Amino acid sequence: MLRDITIGQFYPVDSAIHRLDPRTKLAGTFVFLVSLFMTKSVIGYLLATAALVCCIRLSRVPFKFITKGLKAILAVLLISVSFNLFLTQGEIIFRIGFLKVTKEGLKIAGFMAIRLIYLVIGSSVMTLTTTPTQLTDGLEKSLGFLNKLNIPVHEIAMMMAIALRFIPILIEETDKIMKAQQARGADFESGNIIRRAKALVPILVPLFVSAFRRAADLANAMEARCYHGGAGRTKMRPLEYSAADKKAYIIMLIYILIIAAADFIGF
Amino acid sequence: MNIIKAAHIFYDYVLRDENDNIVETTHALTDFDLEVEKGSFVCLLGHNGCGKSTFARLINALNLPKEGTLLVDGMDTKDGRLTLNIREKAGMVFQNPDNQIISNVVEEDVAFGPENIGVPREEIIKRVDEAIDAVGMSAYRYKSPNQLSGGQKQRVAIAGIMAMRPECIVFDEPTAMLDPDGRKEVLEIAHRLNREEGITVVLITHYMEEAVNADRIVVMEKGRIALDKNGQKMDGSPREIFSKVDDLRALALTVPVITELAHELRTEGIPIPEGILTRTELVEALKPYF
Amino acid sequence: MSIRAEHLTHLYSPGTAFESFALNDVSFEIPSGSFVAVIGHTGSGKSTLVQHLNGLYKPTSGTVYFNGEDIFAEGYDLKKLRTKVGLVFQYPEYQLFEENVIKDVMFGPLNMGLSKEEAEEKAKKALRQVRMSEDLFERSPFDLSGGQKRRVAIAGVLAMDPEVLILDEPTAGLDPRGRNYILGMLEELHRERGITIILVSHSMDDVAECADLLMVLKDAELKFFDKPKEVFKNVDELESYGLAVPEITYLAKELIEAGLDMDPTVSTVEEAKKELLRVLKRK
Numbered sequence: 077m078l079r080d081i082t083i084g085q086f087y088p089v090d091s092a093i094h095r096l097d098p099r100t101k102l103a104g105t106f107v108f109l110v111s112l113f114m115t116k117s118v119i120g121y122l123l124a125t126a127a128l129v130c131c132i133r134l135s136r137v138p139f140k141f142i143t144k145g146l147k148a149i150l151a152v153l154l155i156s157v158s159f160n161l162f163l164t165q166g167e168i169i170f171r172i173g174f175l176k177v178t179k180e181g182l183k184i185a186g187f188m189a190i191r192l193i194y195l196v197i198g199s200s201v202m203t204l205t206t207t208p209t210q211l212t213d214g215l216e217k218s219l220g221f222l223n224k225l226n227i228p229v230h231e232i233a234m235m236m237a238i239a240l241r242f243i244p245i246l247i248e249e250t251d252k253i254m255k256a257q258q259a260r261g262a263d264f265e266s267g268n269i270i271r272r273a274k275a276l277v278p279i280l281v282p283l284f285v286s287a288f289r290r291a292a293d294l295a296n297a298m299e300a301r302c303y304h305g306g307a308g309r310t311k312m313r314p315l316e317y318s319a320a321d322k323k324a325y326i327i328m329l330i331y332i333l334i335i336a337a338a339d340f341i342g343f
Numbered sequence: 344m345n346i347i348k349a350a351h352i353f354y355d356y357v358l359r360d361e362n363d364n365i366v367e368t369t370h371a372l373t374d375f376d377l378e379v380e381k382g383s384f385v386c387l388l389g390h391n392g393c394g395k396s397t398f399a400r401l402i403n404a405l406n407l408p409k410e411g412t413l414l415v416d417g418m419d420t421k422d423g424r425l426t427l428n429i430r431e432k433a434g435m436v437f438q439n440p441d442n443q444i445i446s447n448v449v450e451e452d453v454a455f456g457p458e459n460i461g462v463p464r465e466e467i468i469k470r471v472d473e474a475i476d477a478v479g480m481s482a483y484r485y486k487s488p489n490q491l492s493g494g495q496k497q498r499v500a501i502a503g504i505m506a507m508r509p510e511c512i513v514f515d516e517p518t519a520m521l522d523p524d525g526r527k528e529v530l531e532i533a534h535r536l537n538r539e540e541g542i543t544v545v546l547i548t549h550y551m552e553e554a555v556n557a558d559r560i561v562v563m564e565k566g567r568i569a570l571d572k573n574g575q576k577m578d579g580s581p582r583e584i585f586s587k588v589d590d591l592r593a594l595a596l597t598v599p600v601i602t603e604l605a606h607e608l609r610t611e612g613i614p615i616p617e618g619i620l621t622r623t624e625l626v627e628a629l630k631p632y633f
Numbered sequence: 634m635s636i637r638a639e640h641l642t643h644l645y646s647p648g649t650a651f652e653s654f655a656l657n658d659v660s661f662e663i664p665s666g667s668f669v670a671v672i673g674h675t676g677s678g679k680s681t682l683v684q685h686l687n688g689l690y691k692p693t694s695g696t697v698y699f700n701g702e703d704i705f706a707e708g709y710d711l712k713k714l715r716t717k718v719g720l721v722f723q724y725p726e727y728q729l730f731e732e733n734v735i736k737d738v739m740f741g742p743l744n745m746g747l748s749k750e751e752a753e754e755k756a757k758k759a760l761r762q763v764r765m766s767e768d769l770f771e772r773s774p775f776d777l778s779g780g781q782k783r784r785v786a787i788a789g790v791l792a793m794d795p796e797v798l799i800l801d802e803p804t805a806g807l808d809p810r811g812r813n814y815i816l817g818m819l820e821e822l823h824r825e826r827g828i829t830i831i832l833v834s835h836s837m838d839d840v841a842e843c844a845d846l847l848m849v850l851k852d853a854e855l856k857f858f859d860k861p862k863e864v865f866k867n868v869d870e871l872e873s874y875g876l877a878v879p880e881i882t883y884l885a886k887e888l889i890e891a892g893l894d895m896d897p898t899v900s901t902v903e904e905a906k907k908e909l910l911r912v913l914k915r916k
Contacts (some may be wrong), residue, residue, distance in 0.1 A: 188800075201391050208447055241447050247597040255689050256728040259720040260789060261744030262710055278740065281730035285775065293442035300403055301456040301503060302427050312454040312467045389766040390808045391779065476907060491674070519806045522675045523835050524875070549808035595810035600838065602903060607906045622884045626891050632913045633893050 085141075092320065093135040094205045098214030100321045104131075107328045112191050112198075113333045119338040121190060124327045127202075127331060129210045137242045145200040146193065151190050160185035183283055210315075212237040217315055230306030238294065246287065253282050346511050346543050347379040347402060347433070352411035352565075354397055364481045371397040373566040374407070381510070384544045388584075389563035390595050395547045398563075400516045402545070416510065418542035431460060432502035438516045440496035444488045449480065449499050457509040467506075473517040474505040474519065477540070478532055494525025501532055512536065518550065525554075551585075552598050555620055562582040564594055583619035596610045601625050634796040636663040636686060640695035643681060643853075647693060653863075654853040655681045658695070661858050663797075663831065664830065670840035670861075671694065671833045673850035679833045682850065683799045686831070687711075687718040701829045716745050720794030723802045725786030729774040734760070734785050737774055741793040752792075759792035760785070763818060765913055780811040784818075791822075791874070794830050798822070799831040816843060837865075841879045841900040849876065862898040881905045 111124055132142060146153075163183030171177070206214070216233035223229050254264065257278045264275050285305070354372040356439070357365055372394045380384050387395040400406045401413050404420040410449050418425045434456075437443050444566070446452040457467045459593050475481050476500040483526050488496055497517055504512055514533060518526040530553055536542045546557065562569040562584060564576035569577040571590040578584075585598045588606040605619040605628070617630045656678045664881050673679040684690045685697055688711040696705050701732055704714055722728070733735035735756050739827040742752035760770065763784040769777065774785055784802070790798065803819070804812040820843050823830050839859070840847065843847050847864045849857040851874040857864045864871075865878045866888065877883075880901040885908075889897055895912045899905045 149509075209451055237447075238445060241445065241488075245441055249633075252722065253728055255684070256722045256725065257687060257740075259715055259722070260685060260741040261716055261739075261793065263712065263744070278728075278730045282728055282876075285730075286727060290442050293437065293439055293447070296400075296405055297437055297443040297500075298434075298445065299405060300430060300437075301507065302430045302459040302460065303455075304427065308461045309458050310461050310464060310467065311458060312451070312464065312471065314464065390810050524675070551809075594783070595808075597809045601884065604881065604884070604902050604905050604909075607902060608909060611906070611910055613910075623888055624885065626887050629888065629893070629909070630891060630914070633891075 083257055085140055085144075085204065086207050087137045089136050090248045091136040091205065091342060093131060093201065095320065096205075096316055096324055097315055097319075097321045098206050098210040098323050099218045099315060100317070101202050101206055102164055102211075102214050102218060103332050104328055105198055105322065107194060108198045112194055114139055115339055117338045118221070119334045121187070123331065123335055124194060125339070129202050132197075135201055141201050141204060142197055149192060149196055153189060157185045157189050160188050172303060187312075190201055207272050208240040209237060212240070228285065229307075230309075232305075242287075242290065245290075246283065249286055253279050277280060344377045344381045346381045346416050347377070347545070348412075349375060349377045349398070349401070350412050351376065352398070352401065352408045352413060353396075354380050354401065354406065354408050356397075356452070371566055372401075372516040375411070375567055376484050377544060377561065377568070379511075379545060381538070382541050384534065384546070384556075384558045386557035386560045387545065388549065388551075388554055388560055388561060388596065389458065390549060392516040393563040394566040396515055396565050398564075399435065399513050399545070402513050403430050404513075405435075416540060427460065431446045431507050431511055433513060434507055434509040435513045435515060436500050436504060436517050440500060440520065441488070443500040443503070444496060445525050447487050447489075449486055449488065449491075450475065450484045452499060453502045456503055460507070470506045470508065471502075474502040477505055477536065478502045492525060493521045493568055497521065497525065497529045500550050501529070501536075509542065511545065513545045513547070515529050515547045516549070517546075517614045518548065518553065526550075530556075537558070549596070551597055553597055555581050555585075557581060562591070562596070564593065569594055581620060585620060586617040635666040635698070635700055636829075637661070637796060638682075638685070638695070639697040639698065640683060641682070641692050641697065642694045643678075643685065643690060644693040645713070653745070653881055655679075656685070657853040659850075659853075659855045661696075661855060663829060664828045664846070666823075666829055667845045669822075669832070669848060670831045670844035671831060671848045671850065672837060672840065672876060675835075676852075677874075678849050678853040680801055682719065683801060683831060683833055685886065686797075686799060687715050687720050689720070694863065712744075716741070716793040717792040717795050718797045718799065719790060719793055721787050721790050721800045721803060723805055724783075725789075725803075726774075726779065726782035728786060728789075732773060733771050733772040734765070734774050734777070737785060738788045738792050741789055745793060755792045756788070759788040762791055762822060763788045764814075779806060780802040780814065783807070783811075783815070787815075787818075790881070795828070797829045797831065799833075801833045804831065804834075812839070813878045819843065836889060837900075838879045841865075841881075849874070851875075861900060865898060865900055 085188045108127065115121065115124065132139070160179050161177055162176050164184055166178035166180035168176050168178050169182065212233045215231055218228050262275065262278055264272065352372050352375040356369040356371055358367040360366050369473050375398065401408055401420065402415060404426050407421055413420045414480065415429045419430055437615050444452050445455050450471055453471045454467050457470050462470065475484055478501050480495065480502060481500050483491065483495065486497060491499065517529050517591060521529065533544050537544045546553065548554065559579065560581055562598070569622050570588050571577055577587065577590065585602045587597050588603065591598055599620060601622055602619055605615050605625055613632060619625050619628060639660050641656050641659040645651065645653045647758050649835035671679045671682065679745050681690060685692055690703060696703050696730065699714060699718065702709065704711065707876065729737050731740065735753065738759055739752040742755045765784055765788065774782060775786065781801055807815065814840065819830055832840065844861055847857065847859065848855065849863045849864060856874065857867065865882050868878050871878055881902060882900050884905065885897050885899050887896060888895060893912065896908050899908050
């Protein structure tokens with residue numbers, strides 16, 4: 077059961093977004109995030125909202141999947157919203173006991189909340205419509221220029237892909253180790269922070285040892301299949317842009333220009 | 344024609360401490376000779392530590408011998424320029440199914456090998472199709488390995504090797520972590536590939552039942568081919584080897600249950616021929632005494 | 634010591650479209666001091682079953698009684714139960730973590746609240762029971778061979794002095810020497826200490842020699858729970874479950890079919906030898 081959990085779970089359905097080249101989606105997510113943090117105008121936020129809603133509809137992924145990711149950042153969201161809400165100086169609107177809420181605080185907290193929520197939703201659309209392999213392939217190809225700076229892009233992409241492959245396996249192994257130690261009377265629930273941290277040693281040590289062993293085995297298996305780095309590798313399904321991707325890039329360009337313009341004009 | 348030719352191989356495992364001083368040296372292979380004929384199915388038998396897995400890793404140049412030469416289809420494993428060619432010719436399937444699979448999708452993992460050697464795109468797709476078909480996993484082509492059983496994962500690993508179009512496959516204890524069904528699956532494929540595609544198979548195992556169907560069994564002990572009580576090398580057909588029940592016991596190995604029973608009955612005075620391997624053979628041999 | 638399971642049922646993903654039985658209405662009583670083998674296909678529920686016996690899994694319905702007490706009742710001390718019902722998982726060597734062998738084996742006793750001296754005593758005793766030589770006590774567990782690691786892991790559970798020892802495929806991945814070693818060690822423990830042993834396995838051949846009772850699971854249901862010889866009589870049914878009877882039992886069947894009058898329930902080489910000599914030497 078645990079094995080079905082993948083980070084940024086992929087939702088398998090056919091949609092315009094699913095069919096886009098992963099590089100396009102990476103670029104799109106990047107452009108969207110930049111626009112979120114760049115814009116200060118109401119028009120900007122409205123446009124961002126429209127863009128997000130469009131992408132969600134086009135992706136044909138059910139809304140509740142998209143909002144799943146929000147659960148993870150709930151804590152961060154509450155903290156940053158509260159901080160901004162109660163600690164910003166300015167024109168006081170009302171008080172709750174010793175806590176004061178200012179007009180500026182309300183505005184900043186509001187925008188911050190929107191940014192965070194849109195950030196998570198935007199990234200979710202990306203990961204829900206792209207398989208881990210496509211993601212790493214996309215990163216590898218689009219960051220290829222970094223090779224000139226002697227950064228081993230292919231190797232890093234390969235590491236990421238392998239890590240994604242083994243996450244469910246390591247999760248299951250952690251569970252097994254926990255149960256084995258519990259069978260020897262280990263207690264992971266009670267005690268203060270220090271106690272509980274110490275109690276993790278019988279889980280972390282075997283897990284690390286196991287991970288290293290897997291890595292060694294995997295390296296042998298890869299070498300046995302003639303892996304020798306990125307040089308000379310071909311791909312069974314190489315990434316190729318389609319007409320839809322070109323249209324998507326044009327839309328992104330227009331989007332970011334309008335946002336910049338709206339800011340410039342000063343709404 | 345010999346596809347593998349090992350002559351006077353020596354290999355040591357050296358345990359060093361933090362200052363690089365030698366703590367312990369284990370002689371894993373000592374003056375080891377072996378020739379494997381093309382198209383044959385050879386089983387390397389022996390308990391853990393006898394050197395069989397060490398030898399396996401020498402075949403595809405994952406390790407190099409300290410002394411001696413190992414030729415794979417005439418290519419010397421010590422020649423670094425030939426390493427990739429050797430690995431294409433001699434593939435290897437390991438013990439742990441999960442730790443051989445790189446990708447999250449079956450067909451992508453099978454493509455990994457051909458991609459590494461720069462096979463053109465259309466050819467990769469063709470090879471992947473054939474390899475997945477050869478191991479009977481076509482229905483699982485787009486699945487994640489996490490949804491497969493141990494036996495199925497090993498089949499994917501075998502497909503990954505087949506996609507490299509090898510002439511020889513070394514199976515290093517491929518069934519040790521599988522349940523009985525998985526074991527059957529893997530052995531069936533190994534035999535089929537040997538029979539139908541002419542792939543030379545070197546099967547390393549400590550399960551006697553798997554050795555029964557090999558063409559040839561080589562028993563290893565302390566880094567060499569084991570010798571029987573007459574000083575003869577324990578290297579021959581399954582019937583020959585499993586006749587030597589006492590020698591195998593002395594090596595902490597077992598024989599198939601039926602062979603053991605036949606041996607016991609013989610020592611108690613019932614004249615049954617040596618080298619009985621199957622139930623049918625034993626029934627036939629006992630019939631005259633009903 | 635008594636373990637009794639009553640209508641034990643465990644559902645995966647209850648209430649969803651993926652709902653399926655891991656265990657379906659399983660009831661049995663394990664006699665004190667017996668050596669029980671649990672056999673079943675992969676997915677039959679055997680691993681899930683044994684993890685209920687020490688409370689690691691909770692049932693959807695039904696319960697387990699240990700020494701007359703309901704272990705899933707409110708307030709039952711499961712931590713204490715796990716020191717009495719020891720469970721050794723498959724490939725237990727993967728749980729080793731301490732600096733050296735003796736410290737790792739002391740983990741269980743220390744968790745029980747024993748003093749360092751008492752824990753060390755128990756650890757040493759357990760290591761001797763698994764025939765581990767004393768000069769390895771201070772070694773790092775990661776420097777040992779696979780078979781040695783496994784014995785240390787088993788010692789880790791034995792050190793808690795459990796009344797019941799459950800082992801999930803303790804011979805998995807071992808060579809014949811390793812397998813015989815472990816099984817021999819378990820038989821010795823059973824004989825000399827009277828510990829109740831529950832062994833989960835795939836192989837009928839392995840358990841034919843040492844088990845007093847055989848439990849067969851199929852698709853989450855308990856199909857047989859009887860002496861091995863009784864269970865082996867149901868060859869066809871066992872085969873329909875994807876299980877085989879011991880090789881020797883098949884041989885007996887073929888010999889009988891060929892016209893020899895002999896005991897059909899022989900299951901080990903020793904038994905078959907005695908029986909065949911008895912029957913053939915009469916001529």
